[in-house]
Amino acid sequence: MQGNKSKLSLVMIAIFVATFMTSVETTIITTALPTIISKMNGLSMQSWVFSMYLLSTSVSTPIYGKLSDKIGRKPIFIVGIIVFSVGSLLCGISPNIYLLILFRGIQGIGAGAIMPITFTIIADLFEYERRAKMMALNNTAWGISALFGPILGGFIVDKLNWHWIFFINVPLGILVLILVVFGLRENVKEMEKYPIDYKGILSLSFTLVSVLVVLQMFGNNQIHLKWLIVLIAIAIISTGIFFLSEKNAKDPIIPLSLFQNQLFTIQILTALLLSGIQIGFQTYFPIWLQSIYKVSASVAGLAVTPSPVMWLITSFFVGSLITKTTPKLITIPCVMIMGLSYIPLIFTTNNFSMIVFYVISGITGAGLGIVITMNIVISQRVVSQKNMGVSSSMLTLGRTLGQTLMTGIFGLIFNLSINNGITNDKQTSLEQINKFISSASNEHFNKLTSENMDNIVINAMHSVFGVILLLFLVILILNIFDKNKKIID
Numbered sequence: 119m120q121g122n123k124s125k126l127s128l129v130m131i132a133i134f135v136a137t138f139m140t141s142v143e144t145t146i147i148t149t150a151l152p153t154i155i156s157k158m159n160g161l162s163m164q165s166w167v168f169s170m171y172l173l174s175t176s177v178s179t180p181i182y183g184k185l186s187d188k189i190g191r192k193p194i195f196i197v198g199i200i201v202f203s204v205g206s207l208l209c210g211i212s213p214n215i216y217l218l219i220l221f222r223g224i225q226g227i228g229a230g231a232i233m234p235i236t237f238t239i240i241a242d243l244f245e246y247e248r249r250a251k252m253m254a255l256n257n258t259a260w261g262i263s264a265l266f267g268p269i270l271g272g273f274i275v276d277k278l279n280w281h282w283i284f285f286i287n288v289p290l291g292i293l294v295l296i297l298v299v300f301g302l303r304e305n306v307k308e309m310e311k312y313p314i315d316y317k318g319i320l321s322l323s324f325t326l327v328s329v330l331v332v333l334q335m336f337g338n339n340q341i342h343l344k345w346l347i348v349l350i351a352i353a354i355i356s357t358g359i360f361f362l363s364e365k366n367a368k369d370p371i372i373p374l375s376l377f378q379n380q381l382f383t384i385q386i387l388t389a390l391l392l393s394g395i396q397i398g399f400q401t402y403f404p405i406w407l408q409s410i411y412k413v414s415a416s417v418a419g420l421a422v423t424p425s426p427v428m429w430l431i432t433s434f435f436v437g438s439l440i441t442k443t444t445p446k447l448i449t450i451p452c453v454m455i456m457g458l459s460y461i462p463l464i465f466t467t468n469n470f471s472m473i474v475f476y477v478i479s480g481i482t483g484a485g486l487g488i489v490i491t492m493n494i495v496i497s498q499r500v501v502s503q504k505n506m507g508v509s510s511s512m513l514t515l516g517r518t519l520g521q522t523l524m525t526g527i528f529g530l531i532f533n534l535s536i537n538n539g540i541t542n543d544k545q546t547s548l549e550q551i552n553k554f555i556s557s558a559s560n561e562h563f564n565k566l567t568s569e570n571m572d573n574i575v576i577n578a579m580h581s582v583f584g585v586i587l588l589l590f591l592v593i594l595i596l597n598i599f600d601k602n603k604k605i606i607d
Contacts, residue, residue: 126243128301132294133236134259136199139290140229142263143171146271150283151401152408152555153275153415158215159549166219168401169330169529171226172522176515177323178230180371183238183511185314191239192302196295198231203291210284234511239302268404268423272416317363318371324356326519330526376509381445381602382500386516388449389493391593392486393517394524395456398586399482400425401528402579403475409555409575410468421475425483432487436495439488445496446600449489453597456485457590463583468572490517499606524589528582535581539574546570 147154151167186194205224212218274282328349364370377383400422407418439448459481462474494513501509540546551571 125301125303128297129239129243132297132301133239135290135297136195136232136294137236137259138263139287139294140202140232141259142267142270143225143229143287146263146267146274146283150271150275150280150415152405152418154218154280155215156555157280158218166529167215167222168397169522169525170219171222171229172397172518172525173326173330174223174226175230175233176518176522177319177326178227179234179515179518180322180511181314181319182231183234186235186238188314191235191242192298194231195235195239195298195302198228198235199291199295199298200228201225202228202232203288203295204228206284206287206291210281234514266423268400268419268421269416272414272419275415313368315363315367315369315371318360318367321356321360321363322371325353325360326522328353328356329523372512372515376501376512379500381600381606382497382509384596384600385445385493385497385500386513387596388593389490389497389513390516390520391589391596392490392493393520394527395586395589396425396482396486397521397525398528398582399479401525402532402582403479405555406575406579407472407475410572411472413472421472421479424476424480425486428480428483429487432484433491436488436491440492440495440606442605444600444602444605445492446597446602448492449597450594452485452489453590453593456482457587457594460583460587460590464580464587466576466580468576496606528585531581531585532578535578536574539577543570543574546574551575 147167154167182194182198202225205221205226205228208221209218209225212221271283274280274286332346332349332353361374364372364374377386403421404415404418407413407421408415459478462470463478497509497513536551540551551574555575
């Protein structure tokens with residue numbers, strides 16, 4: 119990569135804006151989702167609004183990473199920006215929930231190019247001594263998006279309409295495109311050439327898609343035995359093909375040899391499960407507050423904001439912690455504290471103090487800031503220098519997969535509980551729940567109907583956060599069995 123300081127500045131601004139644009143997409147929509155599903159009568163499909171974006175991102179990320187090594191960072195980055203911006207525009211004009219889900223997939227395909235290549239471009243532009251500083255600077259874009267995304271989402275829904283949640287990305291995408299086209303220079307001849315692991319990419323894609331569709335079928339109570347058997351068979355066969363192809367591939371999309379290191383495996387799995395928990399509370403806290411407490415989207419969004427604030431603060435302590443104790447002795451206390459804070463959520467009523475949601479959000483952010491930051495540092499440290507980039511991409515992919523899979527599972531549990539509540543109540547319909555779920559709805563219900571729907575939604579929330587408590591337990595067990603007794607320095 120070549121260029122003077124002014125062009126470097128242009129590129130860094132472009133990378134910063136692109137990182138913000140893609141990362142805010144997973145937070146800004148949390149406060150808008152109740153309004154969107156209410157307007158589109160899409161409660162039964164709400165999990166797919168998240169999972170389709172995360173699925174297409176996780177599947178496309180390694181593909182773009184390989185292509186950028188073959189034909190260069192710049193063209194792939196430009197393609198990603200264009201696809202993401204077009205996807206955003208299409209999401210904004212979606213007339214129904216099904217097209218919105220489809221266009222969210224297009225958004226995710228674009229994001230799959232943007233997120234990994236921003237780090238690769240930084241690595242190309244800067245020597246190792248400056249690289250960490252530049253990456254840390256770029257990471258503040260994520261912090262800003264996590265902090266202000268829910269607030270911005272609530273403000274846009276309250277003052278404009280939900281369509282602008284997506285339209286806002288279009289001018290940002292155009293800005294990034296201009297900066298990259300005129301600021302980024304690269305020598306493609308210097309790029310190393312790697313064979314693309316097509317079998318690994320396709321088999322991983324089939325596995326993820328089939329698993330998510332099965333989860334959605336259960337969530338919608340639309341279980342067709344024939345299709346269920348076909349999808350499970352596809353998942354099993356494609357998983358087998360994936361493992362075989364990764365063993366034989368010259369440059370596998372996921373090098374399985376890395377998982378022979380137990381400490382590395384535990385870091386990846388811990389980050390995967392914690393990322394699933396993260397997407398759970400970010401999704402269901404705003405829905406809970408809007409439907410039960412009838413607060414505005416802006417106020418509901420504030421319940422998520424303590425998390426990124428505490429995340430940014432506690433992440434600064436990781437450097438000193440990992441030099442004084444072992445990874446498991448950092449993870450276990452943090453996970454126990456987070457898990458204990460969630461216990462009240464499975465016993466709550468509609469009289470539960472709303473302040474507790476903010477407290478739980480802050481505790482979660484503090485724990486995630488320590489543990490996930492440590493997961494990144496340790497997973498990079500315990501592999502060889504030549505696998506440093508692979509370990510970073512593996513942890514990123516693991517976090518995305520965790521969010522993708524758990525979004526589907528939480529949606530399944532939530533929808534099953536809602537449907538079960540409607541069946542038992544017999545006086546409440548799914549259409550009424552769709553309208554009840556958003557504080558922006560103008561629909562008025564009598565006291566008895568409102569109380570019944572309160573109970574149905576709260577029971578569904580109890581089920582979701584019961585699963586989250588089980589995830590905390592799995593993380594604890596996973597780290598208890600960590601055999602490493604040495605400080606990683």
